[in-house]
Amino acid sequence: MQPFEYSRVPDREAALNALSAGKGSKLVAGGTNLLDLMKEHVETPRRLVDINDVPMAAIEATAGGVRIGALSRMSDTAANDLIRAKYPALSQALLLSASPQLRNMASMGGNLMQRTRCPYFRDITFTACNKREPGSGCSAIPGENRMHAILGTSDSCIATHPSDFAVALAAFDGVIQVQGPKGARDIEAVDFHLLPGTTPHREHELGPDEIITAIVVPAAAHTERSHYLKVRDRASYEFALTSAAVGLELSGATIRSARVALGGVGTKPWRSREAESVLTGRNVSEATFREAAEAALRGSRPQRQNGFKVELAKRTIVRALQMVSGGVA
């Protein structure tokens, strides 16, 4: 681990001041991803700003939904009564992530900021990684890429975004509230993470002098009737091969509104408005679900080892939709 300075700040203002004090500062909350990458010399911050004393962990009902403080822990968010009752896919996505120990440590803001699990990104002995060293190339495209993305890829990068929660957040119109020296602003979850394009080192919209303060999710019928389905190599404690966050608002057997997002297959949390428009206005049926799944994967570009993800992702969508429409069709 490269040496760094450390400060522990009591409030948001002090955190912002610490970030503005100079380049190379990183916020640390749970530290589960950042410290891991610092040990590997992938992350080399000059300063760590410990924000665990900042009062930003509350989960509150708002007029139109729920507001989750950025420092709420994954375990506490997943277990929250309001989240479980009205946003089941959010709770499920969190509980299917990592392990109980890691969920006790990791913050919600940090969950959105976690870096890819691409093994070439995580190992500096591979010199080619455009995300780590812009312009150095990509080791995964000609290399081991079974776990990599099939949607949103570029010739520069095919790494997936690893967060389960971010997939559910993208599906259900989440908003990420941030604050910087120029004030507060809201970023739509679907716009927060960036496609790699030719600049895979640029991963998100958060400025280096900004801090995530909260995550807001609007309440809706399709959010209450929602599910997060994760398919992986092991039964537990593993990243997704494919996953789907889905929600339906039903009137009888008719789908009034639908939400679909995919994980494990995209370079960013992958909202599929194509699938949603297939579903909207139709009656629930396996054929309709399959049609929606086909639409979601239409632009997919598999690599040498992950062609199986195309069909697996489709089946994941169909199964998840069957689960939320259970007893209707």
Added chain:
Amino acid sequence: MADEPEDDAVVDPSRRRFLIQSAVATTSLVVGPMLGAATEAGPGKTATETSVVSFSLTVNGVERKLDVDLRTTLLDALREELELTGTKKGCDQGACGACTVLVDGRRINSCLTLAVMQSGRSITTIEGLATGDALHPVQAAFIQQDGFQCGYCTPGQICSAVACIAEGHTSSDEEIREWMSGNICRCGAYTNIVAAVREAAKKGGSNAAL
């Protein structure tokens, strides 16, 4: 700023000592700057700064003073500085659970947090579970059910199990397996580990003081 050297007589620029105030300090607490001996820290990256930091940790009910490199993880502080070697280092990257300890009663991976970040919190390690010679009920259940072979993962398994029971995630073997999945056993003693957690949960294993 809390960066006054403790020892004015000998100021060694490569190992300046800093006093960390209480964790509940209302002012920003800063450690640095760190000047001095150059050390290599990975290809292409030259570290030119090191820092020793002084603070205390509450471990198994006892406040312990530490003077450690700022980069020291909680796991390394427990094992190398406080000589509490019951907590084990497996993968050192949060993938195996061997380093599981309880912080304010919640289970965490001690390899993925800095020791300095845990000052002010109450840490319980495997050494803190027994009461004198009386084993914690979860420890007793692991022996009763033969919940290990080599034993290396066992301290982490037991700390994790204590929290798992306290959380109430023991209603079925399936639930125990899911909520103990953060602890890997290379020997594959899972069947007996589940049996031990089930037995301890039935006997109220979470009631023992943490």
